[in-house]
Amino acid sequence: MTEPRDVSPAVLPEHVAANRASWDAEAPRMVAAGERSWRARPGEETWGIYGVPESEVHLLPDDLAGKDAIELGCGTGYVSAWMARRGARPVGIDNSARQLETATRLQREHGLEFPLLLGSAEEVPYPDASFDFAISEYGAVLWADPDRWVPEAARLLRPGGRLHVLTNSVLAYLTAPADADAALEQRLHRPQFGMRRITWDGEDSVEFHLSHGDWIRLFRANGFEILELLEPRAPEGATTSYDWAPYEWARQWPVEEIWKVRKAR
Numbered sequence: 001m002t003e004p005r006d007v008s009p010a011v012l013p014e015h016v017a018a019n020r021a022s023w024d025a026e027a028p029r030m031v032a033a034g035e036r037s038w039r040a041r042p043g044e045e046t047w048g049i050y051g052v053p054e055s056e057v058h059l060l061p062d063d064l065a066g067k068d069a070i071e072l073g074c075g076t077g078y079v080s081a082w083m084a085r086r087g088a089r090p091v092g093i094d095n096s097a098r099q100l101e102t103a104t105r106l107q108r109e110h111g112l113e114f115p116l117l118l119g120s121a122e123e124v125p126y127p128d129a130s131f132d133f134a135i136s137e138y139g140a141v142l143w144a145d146p147d148r149w150v151p152e153a154a155r156l157l158r159p160g161g162r163l164h165v166l167t168n169s170v171l172a173y174l175t176a177p178a179d180a181d182a183a184l185e186q187r188l189h190r191p192q193f194g195m196r197r198i199t200w201d202g203e204d205s206v207e208f209h210l211s212h213g214d215w216i217r218l219f220r221a222n223g224f225e226i227l228e229l230l231e232p233r234a235p236e237g238a239t240t241s242y243d244w245a246p247y248e249w250a251r252q253w254p255v256e257e258i259w260k261v262r263k264a265r
Contacts, residue, residue, distance in 0.1 A: 034076030073139015077103030
């Protein structure tokens with residue numbers, strides 16, 4: 001089993017360095033969830049903080065077998081493991097060495113091996129047109145600068161390649177109090193105009209949130225065709241360990257959104 005390869009630049013951009021420190025500290029709290037997700041077999045995968053079934057959202061294409069895929073912000077690597085079990089050849093890149101330590105251990109325990117890179121999805125050391133599919137679930141889509149990682153994803157994908165991402169919904173961003181741990185409310189806390197980079201009160205990490213219009217403009221500017229925007233509802237009776245997203249709120253409004261786009265042929 002090979003260890004993750006460090007492909008980080010000598011000097012990290014400020015937001016990349018801040019997020020690396022934050023996720024290295026957060027990594028121990030993600031181990032149990034990663035272990036559960038690694039156990040999922042094809043057809044059992046679930047997504048997001050409320051575990052929306054893959055059968056509802058189809059974040060994984062049906063034709064992954066034999067395809068080259070990359071997970072942008074792979075964390076503990078479970079999405080890459082899901083793709084490997086569906087016959088893909090995945091690569092995982094993540095900004096946290098501690099997260100990748102868990103991914104490496106779980107590769108060993110589950111008998112799956114695929115390349116793991118320590119670095120930012122804003123700068124991936126693969127040639128142009130290396131992949132057929134790219135995916136990010138609360139990875140680069142939330143923690144990397146979209147003006148850098150979206151063009152990089154476009155560069156990495158072959159013509160006709162697809163990019164699927166899952167992140168916080170615009171409405172969740174607008175109704176979240178400034179305290180990152182406080183629950184979403186039924187009122188707006190910040191303007192939609194000008195949304196982009198945010199650091200929550202009491203946090204050092206940096207998130208990026210775009211409006212739907214800004215996502216559409218950014219995808220199109222980088223040669224992507226918009227295929228689908230999904231705003232999944234929390235499944236009935238579902239639970240989450242994330243107290244900031246109350247069940248009753250998530251049954252009335254989307255906590256998350258999913259974009260599916262395709263690079264022009």
